[in-house]
């Protein structure tokens with residue numbers, strides 16, 4: 021029973037990683053750009069909805085909707101100053117570095133603004149439900165956790181449908197293949213790329229809201245640790261692969277819970293990152309991904 | 319008396335199933351001026367890429383001055399005197415003209431000291447050689463400028479100067495006259511004849527047949543990756559296969575539209 | 578010199594040394610986001626040697642640079658096989674592994690940190706920084722430096738002109754690791770304490786950030802980049818709360834206006850040309 025309980029909390033935790041990993045992988049897959057502002061957007065999702073709920077007594081769903089809207093706006097702002105300036109004169113090695121630096125600037129900016137408004141303390145996140153737990157026999161399943169698992173799967177399912185079936189999806193995939201060719205084919209790259217950032221910002225913000233709901237806390241640094249795990253999940257799944265990120269996220273959630281259970285937390289970091297280093301060098305297409313480097317593959 | 323310098327034996331190359339070079343055999347003699355022509359997409363640039371080691375060959379062998387270099391490293395090919403220019407200019411954008419030319423000398427740097435001696439100083443030997451090379455090509459005024467804003471014709475000349483500074487035995491020129499105006503083309507042809515006179519062997523890819531006739535003693539023709547003709551410029555121009563290759567398809571037309 | 582001023586200066590100089598550790602591979606197009614790992618190796622190695630062996634400090638520091646360089650050399654082969662985003666992730670992973678391992682070694686304090694008994698002060702740090710700056714400036718002016726910059730711009734073409742691409746890249750990464758080891762050794766001995774929380778990925782990320790802000794095209798970039806990073810927040814000290822927001826805004830603006838960094842090759846050449854053209858006209862006017 022205990023193992024089953026662990027398994028369930030691992031999966032729930034993993035679904036958060038998965039959402040955030042998809043946010044990362046989308047931007048990497050389409051634009052080949054590791055967007056460091058995502059942990060900041062994740063944090064804003066949690067902190068803004070907390071702020072609205074606890075300081076203005078707003079109902080929870082409105083607070084969360086406003087927080088998500090703020091995340092989308094933030095993500096679009098990042099797009100303005102990173103991707104737009106990515107069009108460098110030379111396609112040399114600096115190409116990857118410039119947007120990386122700007123997106124990091126945004127991470128510092130978002131964290132700085134939240135710190136000014138609400139200070140560095142960890143905040144108690146009020147739960148909208150009386151007893152947020154579902155009990156099946158001895159199993160305890162958190163409703164928010166269940167919600168995040170289901171939401172993650174539904175959203176990612178919807179996203180892959182969007183990518184596969186709609187005109188927007190086709191345009192995004194064309195840009196992922198080659199922005200220049202896409203532009204030549206008449207796709208308005210500067211119109212489509214913001215859509216990628218909207219989706220990615222929305223997913224990151226939602227992950228932040230769900231994280232706060234799950235753990236009943238929010239803090240300006242809440243994104244730092246989980247972002248590294250989301251990045252790991254993405255690597256496991258193969259960069260640019262949406263379903264790979266989901267499977268990678270769920271898998272990592274399980275592994276984390278198990279490693280902590282059996283080895284203790286102190287070796288988690290070395291084991292996890294050691295594994296990732298090996299994967300990146302030996303199998304850069306990811307463990308769950310196909311055999312092709314997955315830029316442009318969804 | 320005429321010794322083969324570069325020997326290509328039954329060379330083939332395919333890119334994931336697509337045969338781009340098919341069983342090509344030819345050689346270039348020492349001191350010769352030879353041209354490689356063919357319609358767009360015939361595989362001319364790919365041939366250069368195979369000779370210089372950018373891609374591994376699929377089949378066949380390449381020999382330089384009697385030695386097999388089929389699997390040799392890029393550096394060792396450069397050291398043996400195989401140097402090229404590029405169809406699309408490939409100068410280093412963040413290096414000055416002089417530094418680009420100095421890069422050409424790199425294949426002759428041996429030993430740790432030649433790597434650790436400053437080359438940037440005005441007084442260094444490398445720098446003096448580069449300045450001299452630029453002066454000879456009439457490029458001295460661009461010496462300390464980054465190359466990316468320079469006029470196209472100037473960039474092409476810097477590329478040639480960079481190739482020469484590697485003291486090559488064989489220069490592979492990929493469409494050296496493309497994009498140049500008639501007087502620039504004329505100067506280039508004269509410069510190449512001078513280079514040839516100094517003992518350097520030339521293998522030139524070029525679409526401009528005037529230029530090819532003026533420059534080349536012998537011409538080979540590629541079509542769809544196969545060698546279809548060999549002879550003097552006049553001979554190949556009247557060759558039935560060659561005429562078909564250029565005219566049979568509409569590619570000749572396309573080419574004229576493109577230029 | 579006041580304590581505050583020398584404190585800021587030491588922080589700047591140490592940041593500058595680590596900046597050069599990132600700059601050197603960076604000049605060849607290698608993004609190293611694991612530099613904190615090498616700094617940690619240098620710091621812990623020198624701390625242990627210094628505490629346990631009690632050899633002369635110079636020997637201790639050189640040895641810890643050697644350790645860092647050896648590990649850099651070993652890890653450079655797998656890491657340099659990767660490209661772009663993968664290299665970013667691989668180097669992050671390396672830094673995390675180092676820290677994750679060090680925290681579990683009880684002989685050097687584990688998670689509790691490790692005190693260092695010898696003390697190194699500002700003058701020695703300043704001398705070491707000067708040595709690093711001169712070394713890198715010289716290295717970048719050699720054929721090795723030329724080759725490194727050529728690799729940054731166009732690797733395949735550099736190879737065709739005889740640059741041993743792999744050798745040059747491995748050397749740049751390894752020398753960078755040695756410099757990071759030096760930074761770590763000085764760090765531990767100055768602050769008398771080493772703890773893995775000082776060597777997180779965030780440190781690597783910040784270092785790469787200010788190196789890129791300075792620019793990787795010339796060896797002068799890190800001097801400016803490290804200054805922006807170490808000194809700018811001090812200027813905003815009055816507005817304690819807002820300093821990080823200002824700082825972030827400055828970063829974003831700099832990258833928007835000068836995506837190749839503040840100090841570029843083109844800028845230096847323009848200044849130089851203006852200098853040589855301006856000089857004679859001044860004389861003529863007199």
Ligand SMILES: Nc1ncnc2c1ncn2[C@@H]1O[C@H](COP(=O)(O)OP(=O)(O)OP(=O)(O)O)[C@@H](O)[C@H]1O
Pocket residue numbers: 333336338356357358359360361362363364365405
């Ligand atoms: N790296 C590659 N991968 C796959 N196909 C390639 C590659 N390089 C060249 N090709 C293909 O090989 C064929 C020959 O190309 P190549 O560039 O050698 O032609 P070319 O004779 O130089 O033409 P042009 O006169 O237009 O320069 C083309 O069909 C091209 O698409």
Ligand SMILES: [Mg+2]
Pocket residue numbers: 362363364405
């Ligand atoms: Mg060609």
